Amino acid sequence: MRKYTPKDNVQKRAKYTDRFWVAPQVPRLEPEDEHFKAVVDAVSKSVNLLDSYVEIGQLVLHIEPEANIDALKTLRDDCGYTICSELSAIDYLAQDGEFEIFYQMLNINERKRVRVLTRIKENQAIESIVPLFDMAKFAEREMYDMFGIYVNNHPYLKRIIMPDDWEGYPLRKTYPLEGDEFASWYEVDKIFGKEYRDVIGPEIRDQARVDRYDTQRFARVGKEVPFGADPDSVDTTQTPIEYSDQFLVNYNKGPHKTLDKRK
Amino acid sequence: MQHPNKLRPFFENLNFERDDNTMVINFGPQHPSAHGQLRLILELQGEQVVKALPDIGYLHRGIEKMAENMIYNEFLPTTDRLDYIASTSNNYAFALSVERLLDIEVPRRAQVIRTMLLELNRIISHLFFLATHALDVGAMSIFLYAFREREFAMDLMEDYCGARLTHSAVRIGGVPLDLPDGWLTSLTDFIDRLPEQIKLYEDLLTENRIWKMRLEDVGIVTPEQALSWGCSGIMLRGSGIKYDIRKEEPYELYSELDFDIPISDRCDSYGRYRLYMEEMKESIKILRQLIGMYHQTDSQLMAHAPKYISAPKEEIMTQNYALMQHFVLVTQGMRPPKGTVYAPTESPKGELGFFIRSEGEPYAYRLKCRAPSFFHTGILQDILPGTYLADVVTIIGSTNIVFGEVDR
Numbered sequence: 001m002r003k004y005t006p007k008d009n010v011q012k013r014a015k016y017t018d019r020f021w022v023a024p025q026v027p028r029l030e031p032e033d034e035h036f037k038a039v040v041d042a043v044s045k046s047v048n049l050l051d052s053y054v055e056i057g058q059l060v061l062h063i064e065p066e067a068n069i070d071a072l073k074t075l076r077d078d079c080g081y082t083i084c085s086e087l088s089a090i091d092y093l094a095q096d097g098e099f100e101i102f103y104q105m106l107n108i109n110e111r112k113r114v115r116v117l118t119r120i121k122e123n124q125a126i127e128s129i130v131p132l133f134d135m136a137k138f139a140e141r142e143m144y145d146m147f148g149i150y151v152n153n154h155p156y157l158k159r160i161i162m163p164d165d166w167e168g169y170p171l172r173k174t175y176p177l178e179g180d181e182f183a184s185w186y187e188v189d190k191i192f193g194k195e196y197r198d199v200i201g202p203e204i205r206d207q208a209r210v211d212r213y214d215t216q217r218f219a220r221v222g223k224e225v226p227f228g229a230d231p232d233s234v235d236t237t238q239t240p241i242e243y244s245d246q247f248l249v250n251y252n253k254g255p256h257k258t259l260d261k262r263k
Numbered sequence: 264m265q266h267p268n269k270l271r272p273f274f275e276n277l278n279f280e281r282d283d284n285t286m287v288i289n290f291g292p293q294h295p296s297a298h299g300q301l302r303l304i305l306e307l308q309g310e311q312v313v314k315a316l317p318d319i320g321y322l323h324r325g326i327e328k329m330a331e332n333m334i335y336n337e338f339l340p341t342t343d344r345l346d347y348i349a350s351t352s353n354n355y356a357f358a359l360s361v362e363r364l365l366d367i368e369v370p371r372r373a374q375v376i377r378t379m380l381l382e383l384n385r386i387i388s389h390l391f392f393l394a395t396h397a398l399d400v401g402a403m404s405i406f407l408y409a410f411r412e413r414e415f416a417m418d419l420m421e422d423y424c425g426a427r428l429t430h431s432a433v434r435i436g437g438v439p440l441d442l443p444d445g446w447l448t449s450l451t452d453f454i455d456r457l458p459e460q461i462k463l464y465e466d467l468l469t470e471n472r473i474w475k476m477r478l479e480d481v482g483i484v485t486p487e488q489a490l491s492w493g494c495s496g497i498m499l500r501g502s503g504i505k506y507d508i509r510k511e512e513p514y515e516l517y518s519e520l521d522f523d524i525p526i527s528d529r530c531d532s533y534g535r536y537r538l539y540m541e542e543m544k545e546s547i548k549i550l551r552q553l554i555g556m557y558h559q560t561d562s563q564l565m566a567h568a569p570k571y572i573s574a575p576k577e578e579i580m581t582q583n584y585a586l587m588q589h590f591v592l593v594t595q596g597m598r599p600p601k602g603t604v605y606a607p608t609e610s611p612k613g614e615l616g617f618f619i620r621s622e623g624e625p626y627a628y629r630l631k632c633r634a635p636s637f638f639h640t641g642i643l644q645d646i647l648p649g650t651y652l653a654d655v656v657t658i659i660g661s662t663n664i665v666f667g668e669v670d671r
Contacts, residue, residue, distance in 0.1 A: 012332040014595060014625050023623020026364065026602025056363050056604050082490045085607070086633040090620055104605055104618065104633070108504065111511045115605065135493035138641035146327075161320035161670060170328055177325075177332045 008094040009173040028053040028060075035110050039079045046074040058113045065101070065118045065126055072103060072116065072132050081105040081114060084133040087140065089147045091173045097122055099149055103129070125150035146171035165190075178205070285313055292321045296399040296656045299666030301640065307652060315647035317640050322670040330630035334596025335361055335435060338627075343429035345632060345668040348391050349384035351420075352610035353668075354433040359514060360606040360617040361435045364599045367568040372560035373437035378515045379450070379553050380423070380432055382546040386457070387416045388611035389539045389546075393464060396536070396660035400477045405464060412460050415453050422446055436572040437565035447554055454547045461543055469537070478533040482658035484646055485530060492642040495635050496613025497542070498662060501535035503528035508609040516556070522549050532661035571597040596625030605633075612636050612663055634668035
């Protein structure tokens, strides 16, 4: 029977996993720090705080997606988190049908970092944080480009890294690493049109392939050996087929060159 | 009005012919001073920029996607291709994230070597910045002088790891090699020679009338803009905000080292140029201290964490269990605990950090590379309007963006 491969997550997986192996969890601690306690208090006053813990030295706050503006505004204005250093999403569509969005905040006076996490459904949009942080002008565009998450009230929500007419969202788990059909024919379709797919042919991605008529990488031409054979055992001094005859005009054949064989 | 056909596709919804008297010009992506693959769409009123739109993505290789399909050790050489001017900073930022996730301690000698390489990379990167920035502005000789010194620094990198650009000189859990014989002497020679070279550059540029006219009050980044855009590194310190991750959130040996953080409240390109020069001097200071520290360490290079890191070669060759562990770690990869980590580091360009979400698999569930240049490219759309076209080149050079890490 063919091996089952899930279609909703085409990311590479471990080949062997011990049946009884349970992955440990990085410790999630209660906030002990005075500053972090104050942050948790301030944020829980303004929004509904779902969960909060300290993970590897950084405070993690789980909030509801509708509250992202309020929570970040509280962090910026009341707690001193004036820099939003990163913002992006994690694809959990296969497991929960949700995206997890994270905002990585930095307080340069207290030297502390807070991560705000929120989860949205697949077709749910999130409010833009551009009014609070300009960096979202770029970061949210990237999130939209890579995951297809719509951001409400973003001033210029367009693809940023991929071309404007791209189809599909590359960082979703359903998107294969080597690209989908659209990706492999993108240039051909755009420049020549779909009808030229047969003429041009698919892109060759087999790195071990030897093209004997390749005029660029000809180092191995004529030195191919059967699979598994020892390269030294094969006579590589002579090219197995006389392919030069097919292309080159042999001028040494003699003067009696008859173009028309009927004569 | 555009007339798209198959060879000339419809162009970005932009009308190049306008009724008003502004002109839209396309800057890059192959412009020599676009620092790689930056395409800027500029709307000009006479010679003044009215609107700027940075367009990126010409060097996109899907490195974050690749990270999800590679084991952690496999991904490390890929990080070389982010900021290819200072590869070790990327290797290190990634290794640090994974080490924080695994909660392992790196041996002291490895720490010394790593910090040395990081500072050497900072010098390489800053010299590169100076060379290309000066070339963009029109000072050709500085380009040649700075590249000469950069060659010597890259020779040192080559002596250590064999590569000049894509170093991969750091491993998760330590460094693969000890310093070769005579390397520290070469390093001492280099850092003895460098200050006079820096003085040469400063003599040529700092008080140079043309240089000052081209750089002073050009590319003003206000502190509010710098904070809002998430600027870091010299873009942040050039706006008068003193924040250096090496000092404020120390990693490796930076808490033990004595160095200063230069800041400038000029907020312009000239202030940032001065900071680059000062930072090189601080790096020399750090390297001098590290040479002394190196001799006080013992010879262990990789962390001892048998679950995640292979044992040293001698143990693998002599002990069965170490060989088994090594086999599993190479063929299957290490499995870090479930959890999320974000470890910021101060790369020569700014705050470089890897956000890693691990689900306990040998492959990262999500890896986000927080690249400083990405936001420094974004800020161009806010700082370019109002400047002159000739200053655009200065401002791009002054942000010191590298497209390997903008597009990823």
